[in-house]
Amino acid sequence: MPADPFRSALRTSGLLAVLTAAVLALTGAAAPAPPAPSADTTGDPVLAARLRAATADLAGQGFAVAAGDATGGTSAAIGTAAPGRALTAATPQEIGSVTKGLTGLLLADAVERGEVAPTTTLGDVHPWLSGPLASTTLEELATHTSGLPRLSTRAALAAPITALTYGNPYRWDTPENLLRDAAWTPLRGPRGEFAYSNLGYALLGNALAQRLGQPYPQLLRERVLDPLGTTATEAAPDPLPAGRARELGPDGRPSTPWRSSGSTPAGTGVYSTAEDLGELAAAVARGDVPGARALDAVVQTPGAGVGWGWLSAELAGRTVVGVNGATTGVRTSVWAVPATGRWVAVTSPSGGTGEADTQTVAFRLLGLA
Template structure:
């Protein structure tokens, strides 16, 4: 595996003392212009070129945002009413971590891509027991995005109306819902949080531990992601988490996804995710099979990573959304660059902002 260069984050010398929630610290690369310090009322901070890109998108009264641009081994950052320690829920970007864990589990001999779920999870003789890890990783399992059980759907709708997460099942409850699913005879590509959760739990079972433990041992700790966590239960409080808002501007409760956590439960900072991106660009995950076309798919997915191209450049990416947050991670593997966008409101067009940020180093 490639060795990972140390990530350099350049910040302005001063830290602005804010009377609002937190002090504002900005990151930037050498020579990049900085946002002007304007005292306690400062909304925007960090790299001025990045701020010019994001201001039109994040100008709402409740907007809290953080972005990063990774290039040449350095990270430039910019913030809206946030700082380097502000944490955000990254939703389905979590699936990319699950994809890397799948690739590593295959290398370790713990699982195979064509393993049916029933080898690793207690699914009896239910149809889902025959679904392979490879099919799950390309969203071709036939599983719906969430459980189709009518009672579950009704409860989920009620929770969503209150600004709460619809999923917080225990592992036993997740498996019971999976056993009840009737799958199509000829499944096509259909995005499935349900499937990603089952894949992550299968990897944990194969390793003889819990998902949170293999995530920490195999990715978070090796990369030094000290500000990244996986809250699972309601009492897993996350220090520094921004207040999230629903798409219609209602306050959202923090996400605790229970056994669904492998599909979307990670909370992190923009600098930690920048370290993660660098691990994919030229670090220990640069050659991961998770980043290559999955033989179970049609070329659009690796192992939970979305694959695309721009001209002669190979891109890998994933967006994320929870009840109160939207996020995007876009990596240009050819150029060795990455853009990260976090905002504290669901249903925001963050992927477009990430593309615009990457345009700063084209």
């Protein structure tokens, strides 16, 4: 499958482990141990037992899940959200690039209303732009085929240090400086070819906000979250949600939440719960999610079809549709099998050494290899 929400940052985990070990050796400090779920269990006991079996070989302080089919669903969690506090399916955490799936739905909704078209360009939205960026279409941004690099220049420069310290490489991003940055940033690859880009998705969400005349968090709330009934999902909340999980990196060290005004549409500072994401997954399974056009594959890669923020693939003779997210301190996956009506959402407030451990859990709970 193609690179997924912030996965490329996780691919450096081996290098980070070496660097971290070197720092600890020089300072004489002991290496933290990867977090493991405690015996705490909440929610449906049958689903919790299935969840514990599905995560037996995976690290993380806890895992929460909502799962079901056309007849309904249930939820459960194992492990802790913070010291002395059990994780539940209602515990808020960051969702990383699952946000890209929401931004894709927002784009599809705007297209359905006739407010933009897939061929609308950034130059149409920002008339002062010139050069290749001005001719970049919203669909190119939505399908990661714009040729833009994964990160803005500021975030790329900060990434080596913030990856080692589990900091926030996006904290300088604003809609204005991201657009200026992208205007002179060399393309990473040919336009039309898949190349995963957080920068591209930030520009997409910000362009929708500019064209529609409302801040991105407000647009997302009114057009996607409220119709879904996902009241616990918030973009750029201030203050951060009460009762949120403590985020841990792959080695158990605390991780800083990723927040920025510019990169919110790509997945910084967006919070939700397994229960709320279950509502999203259930709507995807039913096919009645707002902006359902976003689910349709537009670009084919060797591993999966790429829609507007959503992936699709054939597994065990069934088409699965979903999206994953990760920061250094969280992992999140939302997957559905429309033909059977089955759906699942998995969250974990811990970064992983694997690229998408919550996707592995989701597929196991769906009975897919």
